[in-house]
Amino acid sequence: xxxxxxxxxxxxxxxxxxxxxxxxxxxxxxxxxxxxxxxxxxxxxxxxxxxxxxxxxxxxxxxxxxxxxxxxxxxxxxxxxxxxxxxxxxxxxxxxxxxxxxxxxxxxxxxxxxxxxxxxxxxxxxxxxxxxxxxxxxxxxxxxxxxxxxxxxxxxxxxxxxxxxxxxxxxxxxxxxxxxxxxxxxxxxxxxxxxxxxxxxxxxxxxxxxxxxxxxxxxxxxxxxxxxxxxxxxxxxxxxxxxxxxxxxxxxxxxxxxxxxxxxxx
Amino acid sequence: xxxxxxxxxxxxxxxxxxxxxxxxxxxxxxxxxxxxxxxxxxxxxxxxxxxxxxxxxxxxxxxxxxxxxxxxxxxxxxxxxxxxxxxxxxxxxxxxxxxxxxxxxxxxxxxxxxxxxxxxxxxxxxxxxxxxx
Numbered sequence: 001x002x003x004x005x006x007x008x009x010x011x012x013x014x015x016x017x018x019x020x021x022x023x024x025x026x027x028x029x030x031x032x033x034x035x036x037x038x039x040x041x042x043x044x045x046x047x048x049x050x051x052x053x054x055x056x057x058x059x060x061x062x063x064x065x066x067x068x069x070x071x072x073x074x075x076x077x078x079x080x081x082x083x084x085x086x087x088x089x090x091x092x093x094x095x096x097x098x099x100x101x102x103x104x105x106x107x108x109x110x111x112x113x114x115x116x117x118x119x120x121x122x123x124x125x126x127x128x129x130x131x132x133x134x135x136x137x138x139x140x141x142x143x144x145x146x147x148x149x150x151x152x153x154x155x156x157x158x159x160x161x162x163x164x165x166x167x168x169x170x171x172x173x174x175x176x177x178x179x180x181x182x183x184x185x186x187x188x189x190x191x192x193x194x195x196x197x198x199x200x201x202x203x204x205x206x207x208x209x210x211x212x213x214x215x216x217x218x219x220x221x222x223x224x225x226x227x228x229x230x231x232x233x234x235x236x237x238x239x240x241x242x243x244x245x246x247x248x249x250x251x252x253x254x255x256x257x258x259x260x261x262x263x264x265x266x
Numbered sequence: 267x268x269x270x271x272x273x274x275x276x277x278x279x280x281x282x283x284x285x286x287x288x289x290x291x292x293x294x295x296x297x298x299x300x301x302x303x304x305x306x307x308x309x310x311x312x313x314x315x316x317x318x319x320x321x322x323x324x325x326x327x328x329x330x331x332x333x334x335x336x337x338x339x340x341x342x343x344x345x346x347x348x349x350x351x352x353x354x355x356x357x358x359x360x361x362x363x364x365x366x367x368x369x370x371x372x373x374x375x376x377x378x379x380x381x382x383x384x385x386x387x388x389x390x391x392x393x394x395x396x397x398x399x
Contacts, residue, residue, distance in 0.1 A: 240315070
């Protein structure tokens with residue numbers, strides 16, 4: 001009888017595999033039982049709030065920026081140089097050395113399954129990414145991209161409204177980060193365009209276009225979605241080298257993994 | 267209790283079928299998520315820190331030998347959203363942990379859920395939004 005109950009539960013679980021996990025704890029965290037807020041009125045030009053990644057909404061057939069552990073995914077149109085760089089990055093990731101304290105850059109932050117907050121100010125939108133406590137400025141005062149900037153991990157971003165779409169141009173990346181956790185590369189040539197649309201009260205849709213002639217033979221795009229988390233606050237997640245070292249020593253080394261005892265060659 | 271079990275299996279199946287990566291800095295491919303195991307043991311240490319918390323658990327095996335398991339969780343921020351606090355576990359407490367074991371056979375694993383001494387059940391949390399029911 002017990003086995004039958006377990007079998008039934010497993011079968012049911014398979015049927016609801018695309019369902020969310022709701023628990024008493026989750027309700028406790030959000031402060032109240034989930035209500036249907038999708039139909040509530042909202043301002044399409046108000047993007048402020050905390051947003052969490054909803055990777056499951058990405059259209060099928062696009063490059064999956066979270067396809068770790070060799071899950072099948074289309075790859076972007078690499079240049080020969082970009083493909084070689086990607087292969088080297090995958091080798092590096094497979095060695096278990098994906099973690100460091102470098103700022104993630106904008107794209108990798110967007111595709112990290114952790115929330116970010118959008119804060120509006122007079123002349124900027126600010127993005128605060130929970131993971132590693134990264135910040136991004138998106139200038140909204142009409143300025144052009146400065147020409148004499150020092151390249152940076154997070155690049156330089158300007159944004160403007162085109163109807164109900166907030167359009168962001170960003171460039172000036174230093175090319176020292178991965179574009180995604182999967183090791184897709186980016187260079188100093190990267191020009192990233194984002195088209196943000198609040199498609200309903202709870203859903204933010206962003207179309208990313210990556211134009212980096214050094215790494216990719218032509219521009220390519222993906223569509224990603226984020227869900228509004230009205231009752232959340234961001235938590236602290238700084239990157240602390242001493243904590244990483246402790247984690248390596250206590251956990252990775254217990255499983256005969258190297259941890260991060262060597263300097264990766266990016 | 268039954269609902270919690272269903273929710274747990276739903277979460278597990280969802281992770282497997284959707285191919286949601288498990289962000290283990292340890293290397294997600296090193297854990298056997300398809301064959302989770304359940305261990306009952308005594309907490310020897312709880313490390314509440316980034317990048318991922320760690321639970322150390324003394325487990326007595328079939329031959330009476332005590333083995334100290336190193337169990338990885340997600341980051342504190344993710345655990346908090348699943349109902350944990352830094353005070354959830356203390357050394358000396360008896361708990362039951364379901365985990366994805368290391369494929370290498372070492373006493374290392376990635377947590378899926380925990381049942382505390384008072385019967386409270388907590389999931390290991392999840393990354394990003396899961397599809398609605």
